[in-house]
Amino acid sequence: MVKITIIGSGNVAQHLIKAFTKSDRTEIVQVFSRKKESLLHLVDSDKIATDFSDLKEADLYVISITDDAISEVSAQLPFENQLVVHTSGASPIAILNSKNRKGVFYPLQTFSKAKPVDFSIIPICLEAENQTDYTILETVAKSISNAVFSISSQQRKALHVSAVFVNNFTNHLYQIGQEICEEHLVPFEILRPLIQETAEKIQTLTPGDAQTGPAKRNDSTTIDAHLNYLTNENQKNIYKILTQSIQNNGKTL
């Protein structure tokens, strides 16, 4: 059993606590959080540390907090030469304080507290300073997921930016779709199967092969009609820029 201490109590931390509790290769030794109440539904009260000086020995310390705080928290840990990882897609391994052995354990998924996730299909991107530590992270990752990848800090940057496009920005396009529907008294639910199918197509086709629509077929009549129809300048602007980008096949104008 790999003994794990989680530092943090946010969405990712909570999903990891659940996954590590279920796994038969890992054991949650402690969870650190200033807000004890937010964790009582997940771990016993005596396993929650609210002060760094209360931290016990573990094989792996997982810092799962906001990016801005990782550096400082890793410096405050009251021990040395332990394996300490963060879970951030946006931060390099070097952000961690050098008094401990550094690593990254980045589950590439969108987590919300409300919705349970199936960890077995979530890609986990690992990085470590040496093979021994990598093997520990790999054992832990493979005990909760079937999709484990070795990803350098440099590669993780690309993944994180890409994830913003395919997740955050995509979700915002859903929101614009909803706003247009609501403005014209059309139930947004009609679009839900289309949203689902758009994502499902990508599981087997490349985005290039899956692309359809007026921009792709250079249908200027429909494009002009849509631009005339939209009254919100922000929506119009986004429509124009994404249409041009599809027409230029993503190349710089």
Add this chain to the structure above:
Amino acid sequence: MVKITIIGSGNVAQHLIKAFTKSDRTEIVQVFSRKKESLLHLVDSDKIATDFSDLKEADLYVISITDDAISEVSAQLPFENQLVVHTSGASPIAILNSKNRKGVFYPLQTFSKAKPVDFSIIPICLEAENQTDYTILETVAKSISNAVFSISSQQRKALHVSAVFVNNFTNHLYQIGQEICEEHLVPFEILRPLIQETAEKIQTLTPGDAQTGPAKRNDSTTIDAHLNYLTNENQKNIYKILTQSIQNNGKTL
């Protein structure tokens, strides 16, 4: 049995032929296409008409061709007072020639020939000039789908524009994600579960509740890092505009 003639041989036409052939409430009488070969895998050769003068009597004629050609083809039909519908999200009911009874039978889904679709969950948006014709369309639609909606030409415009955002533009964001990954030698497959989950979240949450990411939490450090990281001006531009739109909650700047 409602006797149906399909006019067209594209993606939507072919998926409709399959669905109507399977349904026990409908019967494909004929399919019209200038290119007979493209349909031989779906219908018997003697059911394929290549000239308008060969068209036989049917209860419903479904024009499923490119938007630009609907008006002309509906005018060329060698009969009057029949129920003729188109399947376009972008065209009003009035685009059809008035010598026949007009209607719209718009399946709101993204179709590609390569991928089979489950018609039962595809929303079908119907419009007709009177209740009798609407009832015929409703019978036909309900025989292949569980999601049938009465949608006016005005409402369909909103749906079609929204569909461009949540389908065409979303798919283009997938493509940008893939390009960033490829440029940095990261396998795009790592992002596929995230794409799937982003769409699945929307089946139960509103886009507003599902929104996460640096723009949503005003994390300017990460936003600046991403903009510095991107080298393609087009990608940078799209990143900036969608980030601003999220930060302004979709409101006009």
